[in-house]
Amino acid sequence: MSSRICSVSIDMDTLACYAQIHGLAPSSSAGPVPLGSPPDPIYTHALPRFLAMFDEYNIRATLFVIGKDAEHPVHAEILRDAAARGHELANHSYNHLYRLTRLSSSGIAAEISRGADVIEPLLSEGKKVVGFRCPGYNITPEVLKSLRAQGYLYDSSIFPCPLYYLAKATVIGWLALRRRPSLSIVGSPQVLLSPNHPYQPGFDPHRPAPSKRPEGLPLASRDIWELPMTVLPGIRLPFIGTSVLMYPQWMLSAVTRGLTQTQPFLNFELHGIDMMDPNDPGTQQLRPHQPDLRVSLKEKEQRFHNVFQQIAKTHRFCTLQDAVTTFATQDGGSYRLRSVES
Numbered sequence: 318m319s320s321r322i323c324s325v326s327i328d329m330d331t332l333a334c335y336a337q338i339h340g341l342a343p344s345s346s347a348g349p350v351p352l353g354s355p356p357d358p359i360y361t362h363a364l365p366r367f368l369a370m371f372d373e374y375n376i377r378a379t380l381f382v383i384g385k386d387a388e389h390p391v392h393a394e395i396l397r398d399a400a401a402r403g404h405e406l407a408n409h410s411y412n413h414l415y416r417l418t419r420l421s422s423s424g425i426a427a428e429i430s431r432g433a434d435v436i437e438p439l440l441s442e443g444k445k446v447v448g449f450r451c452p453g454y455n456i457t458p459e460v461l462k463s464l465r466a467q468g469y470l471y472d473s474s475i476f477p478c479p480l481y482y483l484a485k486a487t488v489i490g491w492l493a494l495r496r497r498p499s500l501s502i503v504g505s506p507q508v509l510l511s512p513n514h515p516y517q518p519g520f521d522p523h524r525p526a527p528s529k530r531p532e533g534l535p536l537a538s539r540d541i542w543e544l545p546m547t548v549l550p551g552i553r554l555p556f557i558g559t560s561v562l563m564y565p566q567w568m569l570s571a572v573t574r575g576l577t578q579t580q581p582f583l584n585f586e587l588h589g590i591d592m593m594d595p596n597d598p599g600t601q602q603l604r605p606h607q608p609d610l611r612v613s614l615k616e617k618e619q620r621f622h623n624v625f626q627q628i629a630k631t632h633r634f635c636t637l638q639d640a641v642t643t644f645a646t647q648d649g650g651s652y653r654l655r656s657v658e659s
């Protein structure tokens with residue numbers, strides 16, 4: 318069996334999150350989802366399509382769930398079923414505040430613990446939530462500190478991609494000029510220098526801990542891992558669901574080939590919205606702002622099939638939690654970028 322592994326994750330951001338990014342939603346959207354509100358199409362339409370496709374490739378994925386959405390009874394049932402089928406449920410905070418990193422330390426801790434409190438009852442008896450991803454890919458030392466204190470095994474918030482960073486800064490700046498401020502924030506440029514492979518951070522989440530670990534950090538064997546989203550080495554082109562849908566076909570094949578041939582670990586991040594059809598309910602308002610929402614479901618499915626087929630030739634799929642267990646037990650607890658056997 319291949320020693321190379323690929324973890325597929327889905328950020329379960331609802332359509333309301335995208336309305337916030339594009340400045341189309343009110344800023345007071347924190348707090349529980351109102352009672353009696355309809356289930357979100359990301360849960361009822363997109364997720365079942367992804368899970369059906371995953372079954373074909375024997376993929377057990379990691380779902381990053383927003384706590385308040387998991388309180389909705391229909392969403393909760395869908396998530397419980399996914400967990401029973403072997404998928405991992407991880408924490409994407411309670412409110413999915415794009416400004417999470419600007420809260421007080423107690424506010425940050427509460428966003429994390431409240432998310433887990435809602436998600437854990439959906440897991441089989443005794444299982445814990447062990448993974449976290451910040452909203453909007455922004456993480457700070459304060460968030461990392463909270464995750465350590467709450468016993469997390471890994472964080473996967475870092476997306477070390479200059480192209481994405483530039484695009485996000487441009488959109489946020491443009492919306493501010495048009496007096497339609499986005500609720501998203503640009504975040505620290507340190508992310509651009511973060512490693513493109515799993516590591517155990519020091520106090521700064523963007524850097525591996527020095528080999529002589531600073532005082533105050535737990536032993537490496539017990540400490541948290543950072544699992545950045547995979548980018549193409551060198552020019553750091555993104556390899557996430559949006560790129561699968563937006564790259565010209567030749568480029569998608571070249572990037573996928575480049576990654577599968579060189580990377581022992583792929584952290585492949587998707588969003589629920591990647592599997593929405595332009596005619597699905599709730600998408601109309603967002604379509605002018607989200608080019609990926611104008612791609613037909615048929616085309617999307619075809620592209621994802623091609624990518625999964627290509628990855629399956631060289632990599633074994635596993636959840637992010639299982640990937641961390643693998644890193645923690647190999648090579649005496651350090652992840653090493655092995656040369657890939659031909």
Ligand SMILES: [Zn+2]
Nearest residue numbers: 328330452453
């Ligand atoms: Zn998100």
